[in-house]
Amino acid sequence: MPRLSVVIPLYNESGSLGPLHERLKAVIATLPVAGHEVVFVDDGSRDTTFAEVAALCAIDPALRAIRFARNFGKEAAMAAGLRAADGDVIVLMDGDLQHPPELIPEMLARWQAGAKMVTAVRRSRDTDPWLRRQLSRGFYGVFKRVSEVALAEGGGDFRLFDRAVVDAINSLPERTRFMKGITSWVGFRQEEIDFDPAERAAGASAWSLLRLLRYAIDGLSAFSTLPLRVWSLVGIGMAMISGLYGGWLVLRTIIWGIDVPGYASVMVSVLFMSGIQLISLGVLGEYVGRIFTEVKARPLYLVAERKGFDEARK
DSSP states (O other): OOEEEEEEEESSOTTTHHHHHHHHHHHHTTSOOSEEEEEEEEOSOSSSHHHHHHHHHHHOTTEEEEEESSOOOHHHHHHHHHHHOOOSEEEEOOSSSSSOGGGHHHHHHHHHTTOSEEEEEESOOTTSOHHHHHHHHHHHHHHHHHOSSOOOTTEEEEEEEEHHHHHHHHTOOOSSOOHHHHHHHTOSOEEEEEEOOOOOSSSOOOOOHHHHHHHHHHHHHHHOOHHHHHHHHHHHHHHHHHHHHHHHHHHHHHHHOOOOOOHHHHHHHHHHHHHHHHHHHHHHHHHHHHHHHHHHTOOSOOEEEEESHHHHHO
16 A cells, blocks of 8 residues: 655645644545655745644644745745655645545545546636636646647646656756646646635635736746747748838839838837837846746755654654
8 A cells, every 4th residue: 555645835824724634634544545644835924824733743743844934935835845745645735625635535546547647627717706717718728839738727736646756746957847837747647537626714815816927927938938939930020021111112212213201100110120129038038037047056945944754754
């Protein structure tokens, strides 16, 4: 029987940890596993999240806790949890109870049947605001067309991994991480199961539309170079149009002579070309900024405190 690890990134999840712990323990007690651990990663919470986790670690020896020195982001928290987990099967889930622990037995059954990764996919996004639903659909549509990997629409971070998949993910050195793309890029046999997300047990989501937009840009730039190629094609197209227009001006001058150039046409042309150049420079800047982040080679996160790991080694 396998050893199970459950990795849960946390950020300001005070109030939901007690119910989450109770439901997890009830579910794990029914699973055919040789042992288990639950790894909480506190991503620099500003409330009493880590204090509640520490209290749970004091009464449950299967719990582990990592506290970051500051908020490094959910991607860093997931990476830290996967690196700390030592199970044969690893489940990654959120700590707000929108990911129901009761789905883990079905995910484990898929793993026992041969799947190396099982992704829980939302049946619908009816609980999201209309604008967020439309932006999400648009992102998945664009990503499908421009990226080298495919994403399951509605697939989030609620996943089960085989140890081999986690080792492959942990071997990737990049710091601008997009877990949805990484899990698809590593390959292996993957399956999907549907679920309906529940309401948050406490608190509010930290993902604003601006953060989601930045996250989408990170994902597109991490798994596609098409934006760079697009502006090369735009430049070639503009050069061809300019050449044709220049030839027409020469021909018109030869036939009808020189006339007074119009101010409006000059301004429109200058402003249009300036806009094209600024947009292309912005796209280049996004990629150069990511290169700069990678070459600095700073650690993905810094750990301020750990609970439960020393006791587990003993």
